[in-house]
Amino acid sequence: MPQPNAESERTRLLESTAPLERMAYFRSELQLQDEAMAVLAPYSEVFVTYAKDYADQLYAKFDRFAQTQLMLHRESSPGRLRRSWEYWFRALWTSGLDERFINMVWRSGVLHVSLGIDQRFIDLAYGYTRSYCRDMAEREVPLPELRKVLRTVDALLDFCMLLATDAFISSTQRCDTEVMMGVAHQLRNPLTVIGGNAMRIRRNRDSCADAHDHSQVILEEALRLERLVKAVGSYVNILNQKPEFQICSVPQLMLETLQELRPEYPSPDFEPELDLAENNALVRGDERCLRPLFLQTLRNSLQAMDKANPRLRIASRPSTATRGFLQIEIENSGPAPDPDMIEALFEPFHSIRPMGTGFGLPIARLAAKKCMGSVTLTATPHGGRYTILLALPGAAGESVFFAGE
Structure with missing residues (x-):
């Protein structure tokens, strides 16, 4: 550049x-x-x-x-x-x-x-x-x-x-952000070359078994780094966004996100449990931030589910602890997160999955903050629960600062 x-x-x-x-x-x-x-x-x-x-x-x-x-x-x-x-x-x-x-x-x-x-x-x-x-x-x-x-x-x-x-x-x-985007840009082309050459080695019938095995490892790591580059780009895009607040439908965005994630469901007949409050379905936020917020929390919940007994429940209600906010809970079956490690999961590059990028939950938290909301993770007796707080219409009055920030 x-x-x-x-x-x-x-x-x-x-x-x-x-x-x-x-x-x-x-x-x-x-x-x-x-x-x-x-x-x-x-x-x-x-x-x-x-x-x-x-x-x-x-x-x-x-x-x-x-x-x-x-x-x-x-x-x-x-x-x-x-x-x-x-x-x-x-x-x-x-x-x-x-x-x-x-x-x-x-x-x-x-x-x-x-x-x-x-x-x-x-x-x-x-x-x-x-x-x-x-x-x-x-x-x-x-x-x-x-x-x-x-x-x-x-x-x-x-x-x-x-x-x-x-x-x-x-x-x-x-x-x-310029440094982050610069690094991502400089990595993208070399990764494409590395991945392409690894594929050629795997397709070459004259290659020995060790070469095939090594090329598979190289290819998998190249693909992981490509996902990391994409995740960094998403993070920076949200970081640079100036939110444009409008009234958004939580059920609509949630259903559209679930449809996008359907290929990642544990089985074709799996269906999440939905209990979204119809009388409190609207929040004040920026759809460009709400979509990645829901995408990352739902994706992490799907990945953490108990595959033998998959369960995903999504519910919403007005928050009793934080007036003027809608509380959305995404709860999954499976191993409960370690309470001592939860905060680290929201830090960039930290992932407990071998092929994870470590940017899913940082993107979710940043997107929530851009909408003047929050997202937290807690352990439950049967798995984990994400709690998202988003402002209800009228929670904040119109002002130049709120609209232009």
Whole structure:
């Protein structure tokens, strides 16, 4: 895969834009609307005069740490960082939190990830900034107005921290998923070649018995790794999805998933027991996440069943412990899972089956989280039970954050 050069990567960072809808929600929650910002207007001109002093003091603070010293002293243009901090400080009081300012702070958060700056130092910088701004306000603002100004200053810096943190989380996740997808992509073609050559050896009548046996092992492992590559791709796709919440029918999705899994049933006449509450059949979620959630939990239940006495029961009811949620239980006969090993089963690459990928239950848990729900596994006297919690319609009110996350 072609790798971007430093210049193209820098251009991409400078052109990245903040999720403005989500930022508008944060701003509203912090009560930073025009009325609140107007409290700072009478003092903005005097506040901006502190910009150079602020930048100098911040530089001096971080010049004390070995980790940040190295970055401060290797500037390509001497004084560039201080000039950037001055510009940010002036914009803090004069921008009115316009789109340009929001994108500037967002891009700085993305750049911090690109440069490998420890997020704890960014948080520390905002701590220093808050202390500096409060001291400045106490010197410049009349006492009767000071309380309102300090509250707005705190909210303003909280908003900037949220912006930078949101950028940090989004960029870190993007980097992680790019690595995972890159590894999966690089493995796919070699695995195809390995599997193809193993098949040729097996078909060659002139090959000795040992060669046939070894090629069979190679083929089986290649197929397992191909399934692993596919599972990693599914995991990353769900990880990257921004849920689009809608009303979904649990019975419909469950029946469609069972139909997909029918070739994996223990016998042609096997049928699961269904007890899905008709009066609570709807949940609020994203179908793209609910399908893999049901697929992985049902598949694991089928694989764990007692083949001599197969039993699979699927039931749903409103949760009594978690109000506003539907509780779905998938219970199977067979050996009960070891309680000490249950949590490990939800970790990537952990599998108790020789040919397993170790991604089935991690995919299920991630999909549940994307729908603001959960999935757990418990041992029962007769096997294992998955418990899925999903939000009922109306469990969460409409908001920009819930809809856009």
